[in-house]
Amino acid sequence: MSRAVGSSVLxxxxxxxxxxxxxxxxxxxxxAIVGTLVVGIGxxxxxxxxxxxx
Numbered sequence: 001m002s003r004a005v006g007s008s009v010l011x012x013x014x015x016x017x018x019x020x021x022x023x024x025x026x027x028x029x030x031x032a033i034v035g036t037l038v039v040g041i042g043x044x045x046x047x048x049x050x051x052x053x054x
Contacts, residue, residue, distance in 0.1 A: 007043040014039030 014035040022031015 003047065007040075007047075010039050010043060011036050 015032045016035075018035020018038075019028050019032040021035070022028040025031065
């Protein structure tokens with residue numbers, strides 16, 4: 001699996017998890033957005049770290 005596909009899958013899963021956590025707090029869309037952003041920033045940090053090691 002390429003890194004781009006892996007990042008997309010993780011973003012999707014982060015959005016779904018955020019949706020359910022946000023629904024618990026009566027803010028489902030905000031939770032989905034925050035979940036996706038957190039995973040996206042994590043993927044960027046991981047990609048930059050891997051690029052420095054290569």
